[in-house]
Amino acid sequence: MRIRLALLTACLAVATALPAQAADATGAHLEGELPSGAVYVMDVPASWNGTVLLYSHGYAPAGSPKLAQNTPSTAARDKLLAEGYALIGSSYATNGWAVTEAVPDQLATLDLFTEKFGPARRTLAWGTSYGGFVTTMLAERHRFDGSLSMCGLVQGGVANWNSTLDPVFALRTLLAPDSGIRLAGFADQAEAVAAAKSLTTKVDAAQQTPQGRARIGLAAALHNIPGYNDASQTKPGPTDWGTQQSNQFTAVRGLLQMPAFSWRQEAESRAGGNPSWNTGVDYTAMLARSPLYKEVTELYKEAGLSLRTDLSALGRAPRISANPKAVGWMRNTSVLTGRLTAPQLNIHTTGDALIPVQAESAYRRAATAGGSTGLLRQAYVDGPGHCTFTTGETLGALDTLEDRLDTGRWDVSPGTLNSRAGQEDPTTEARYVPYRPTAYPRPHDLAHPGDNRP
Numbered sequence: 001m002r003i004r005l006a007l008l009t010a011c012l013a014v015a016t017a018l019p020a021q022a023a024d025a026t027g028a029h030l031e032g033e034l035p036s037g038a039v040y041v042m043d044v045p046a047s048w049n050g051t052v053l054l055y056s057h058g059y060a061p062a063g064s065p066k067l068a069q070n071t072p073s074t075a076a077r078d079k080l081l082a083e084g085y086a087l088i089g090s091s092y093a094t095n096g097w098a099v100t101e102a103v104p105d106q107l108a109t110l111d112l113f114t115e116k117f118g119p120a121r122r123t124l125a126w127g128t129s130y131g132g133f134v135t136t137m138l139a140e141r142h143r144f145d146g147s148l149s150m151c152g153l154v155q156g157g158v159a160n161w162n163s164t165l166d167p168v169f170a171l172r173t174l175l176a177p178d179s180g181i182r183l184a185g186f187a188d189q190a191e192a193v194a195a196a197k198s199l200t201t202k203v204d205a206a207q208q209t210p211q212g213r214a215r216i217g218l219a220a221a222l223h224n225i226p227g228y229n230d231a232s233q234t235k236p237g238p239t240d241w242g243t244q245q246s247n248q249f250t251a252v253r254g255l256l257q258m259p260a261f262s263w264r265q266e267a268e269s270r271a272g273g274n275p276s277w278n279t280g281v282d283y284t285a286m287l288a289r290s291p292l293y294k295e296v297t298e299l300y301k302e303a304g305l306s307l308r309t310d311l312s313a314l315g316r317a318p319r320i321s322a323n324p325k326a327v328g329w330m331r332n333t334s335v336l337t338g339r340l341t342a343p344q345l346n347i348h349t350t351g352d353a354l355i356p357v358q359a360e361s362a363y364r365r366a367a368t369a370g371g372s373t374g375l376l377r378q379a380y381v382d383g384p385g386h387c388t389f390t391t392g393e394t395l396g397a398l399d400t401l402e403d404r405l406d407t408g409r410w411d412v413s414p415g416t417l418n419s420r421a422g423q424e425d426p427t428t429e430a431r432y433v434p435y436r437p438t439a440y441p442r443p444h445d446l447a448h449p450g451d452n453r454p
Contacts, residue, residue, distance in 0.1 A: 157334025273323030338366030392425030
């Protein structure tokens, strides 16, 4: 997706800004609206250090309020302003799968900042979750000095929606084979919400039996949903299969409530049809590669079920085909190239159920093919949840990126990251650990166009 300079310049020419909300010895706070309808926010300290941080926020469901964000948290904002950073970000013109608006709106926000405050000495892009995906789009296609993607959807759009299809396909096939519950190609939000409710009812009932729990565990394994994915959960032991499955069940319900149905329908409406497929997918091989394979085999053994029989049922079940036009739209707008133009650091929690940590494997594969592995580093926080970094862990990662830009050398060892996190926030223990995620189950990037073809 390339943004024509002429169009961007035209947009900026008519950009409007509201008067500064605060402009005194503590700096300036500006809010305003771009011609696209996106709103933006800018905070500039009185003693600006010359670095501007362009923050891309996470996914906001269609219909929710448009809110501009320039940091992941209030604590991070306050600390960064005290350290002299300028902080900017936009809401994007629309919510939902809004990458075609998000990228130009973020660039327009940056250019408007330059118009008002002058050129920055250093410009960094950073973002969380879906915003980590937007950040990587910016980093691949436009010139930034560096970027930080946190818990990012860096597997890209095609891989994301394909992988989101797999667990619900398994659940319908094994728990509701004759239900006719639609999994893709929704006519509207009402149909998607109704389908989600129907499958959730089946899943809730299945959780009451050992056989149902085993099958839910199998579906969770196809999406690599970890057995400890929320800090409020009981942390299971290495062979505590029951607690692991119970924790996964909670995450599976969350997947059904929004991403797999409602959010998918919104993305389909932009793409012009269903951009996902599972034709030709070997679920037996996929399960064998999952880090949760042992859990699934033990759950099936305890339930007295044949895993081979259920995998054969998945193999025989009618598959879902994609709309070629929709796949083309998703590839053109939402698939990463792996060709970074400047250093990027990615951080991810190991217990992420919404964007499993294996997404980082998908992006490393793309960066290897794109020839930019020297620019990419990835680091991992040993903790449950999606984007549940402490303020110290977040700012320690930012310090690490800046050190790479200052010295020309990467140091992303857990010890260094934890030390930097501790300097930023001495009150909370940092949790960076040595870690290497397994392969993403459904990788798809522009360097490997033959993978998982519909």
